[in-house]
Amino acid sequence: MSQDQTQTIYQGKIVSLEVQxxxxxxxxxAHAVAILALRxxxxxxxxxxRRAVGAHTLEVPAGLIDDGETPEDAANRELSExxxxxxxxxxxxxxxxxxxxxxxxxxxxxxxxxxDAPGTPDEDEDLTxxxxxxxxxxxxxxxxxxxxxxxxxxxxxxxxxxxxxxxEQRRA
Amino acid sequence: MSQDQTQTIYQGKIVSLEVQxxxxxxxxxAHAVAILALRxxxxxxxxxxRRAVGAHTLEVPAGLIDDGETPEDAANRELSExxxxxxxxxxxxxxxxxxxxxxxxxxxxxxxxxxDAPGTPDEDEDLTxxxxxxxxxxxxxxxxxxxxxxxxxxxxxxxxxxxxxxxEQRRA
Numbered sequence: 001m002s003q004d005q006t007q008t009i010y011q012g013k014i015v016s017l018e019v020q021x022x023x024x025x026x027x028x029x030a031h032a033v034a035i036l037a038l039r040x041x042x043x044x045x046x047x048x049x050r051r052a053v054g055a056h057t058l059e060v061p062a063g064l065i066d067d068g069e070t071p072e073d074a075a076n077r078e079l080s081e082x083x084x085x086x087x088x089x090x091x092x093x094x095x096x097x098x099x100x101x102x103x104x105x106x107x108x109x110x111x112x113x114x115x116d117a118p119g120t121p122d123e124d125e126d127l128t129x130x131x132x133x134x135x136x137x138x139x140x141x142x143x144x145x146x147x148x149x150x151x152x153x154x155x156x157x158x159x160x161x162x163x164x165x166x167x168e169q170r171r172a
Numbered sequence: 173m174s175q176d177q178t179q180t181i182y183q184g185k186i187v188s189l190e191v192q193x194x195x196x197x198x199x200x201x202a203h204a205v206a207i208l209a210l211r212x213x214x215x216x217x218x219x220x221x222r223r224a225v226g227a228h229t230l231e232v233p234a235g236l237i238d239d240g241e242t243p244e245d246a247a248n249r250e251l252s253e254x255x256x257x258x259x260x261x262x263x264x265x266x267x268x269x270x271x272x273x274x275x276x277x278x279x280x281x282x283x284x285x286x287x288d289a290p291g292t293p294d295e296d297e298d299l300t301x302x303x304x305x306x307x308x309x310x311x312x313x314x315x316x317x318x319x320x321x322x323x324x325x326x327x328x329x330x331x332x333x334x335x336x337x338x339x340e341q342r343r344a
Contacts, residue, residue, distance in 0.1 A: 009181070009182050009189070010181050010182060010189055012191070012197045013195070013197060014197055014272075014273055015189070015197050015199060015273055017181070017182055017187070017189050017199075019184070020223060023185070024223050024224075025184045025185060025186055025187045026223065026224045027187060027189075027199055027224070027274075029270070029273065032270075032272075050268070050271040050272065051192060051196050051198065052196075052198045052199070052271055052272065052273050052274055052275050053268055053271045053275050053277075054275075057268070057271055059271075062272075064272075091314060092314065093310070093313050093314045093325050094313065094314065094316060095313060095319075095320045095321055095322055095324065095325045096222075096225055096229070096319065096320070096321050096322070097269045097270040097274075097321075097322050098201070098204075098269040098270065098274070098276055098278075098321065098322065099222040099224055099225045099229055099231070099319075099321050100186075100204075100222065100224065100234075100236075101186055101187055101201065101224050102199075102224055102269075102270070102274070103224050103225050103226075104270055105225075106270075106322070138265070141265050141266065141267060142263060142264065142265045142266065144266060147267075147268065147271075148267045148268070149267055149268050149269075149270065149271050150267055150268070150269050150270065150278070150322030150323075150325075150326070151322075152267065153265050153267045153322075153326050154322070154325050154326060154329065157326065157329035157330065157333070158329065160333070161329070161332070161333070164336075
């Protein structure tokens with residue numbers, strides 16, 4: 001496909017929009033990270049107002065990867081900014097949030113050996129920190145009692161799996 | 173917030189873009205469904221070119237909810253269109269694909285009691301049907317050997333959980 005068949009509609013701060021070959025609408029968006037942090041069988045969640053959906057969501061800590069940052073660096077920065085914690089990061093998975101129209105790639109990390117870290121949320125963010133049992137989060141998301149994100153459901157399912165494996169190891 | 177503080181930049185076929193209060197970029201997108209279908213320990217996947225990410229992805233069957241359709245109706249229609257199968261649908265979860273900038277809500281269903289159904293993919297779709305072990309899909313997504321979507325990782329984690337539970341029930 002030649003470049004001149006792509007029409008750029010908008011170039012903004014976090015998204016840009018183009019139309020390819022007069023029909024394919026494509027949203028360009030920075031890649032992002034999300035972090036699963038577990039302590040005493042509970043997962044670290046943030047509650048915040050999401051203007052795009054007009055509601056407060058319950059999510060795991062997450063944010064965009066800045067220019068020049070590795071996904072792991074971004075995960076460490078976001079975790080400390082949003083929750084004043086840091087940890088050792090292991091990649092759990094990566095996926096496109098919605099590849100039918102958008103190129104945003106999400107990396108989900110497990111943070112282990114949690115310890116205190118300095119940090120302040122972005123001025124646009126108004127976050128509440130909460131710790132929840134992953135099984136409760138899973139059923140609240142399914143029933144619509146809580147609204148979550150793609151990385152939240154992925155992190156929650158990994159958390160359930162992780163706790164199950166720990167339980168089996170203790171039994172063995 | 174009054175209506176005149178929202179500026180509509182673009183209204184397209186599948187996305188529209190607005191800027192709220194001169195700074196919040198919001199993409200509006202139809203809600204969507206994805207389907208986990210399991211048979212003999214393998215999950216139903218579709219391989220397809222996704223122009224927005226410039227690559228072939230490995231995903232579970234998925235698609236947009238049409239006007240007037242329930243999520244369950246859409247799941248049945250998409251499953252039969254893409255794979256010529258139908259099944260009994262149970263909601264596994266729902267989540268926003270990327271609530272930081274977009275209002276797309278995804279519903280993931282489990283399809284059980286699979287049976288043949290007539291169906292033809294949309295003319296824009298060029299799909300290959302594949303059945304995979306969910307554990308293989310999980311590691312291929314993590315390692316970047318396969319590219320997937322948010323609903324694919326959610327469906328895959330549910331599949332692993334489902335197979336584990338079936339195994340435990342057989343043991344008990």
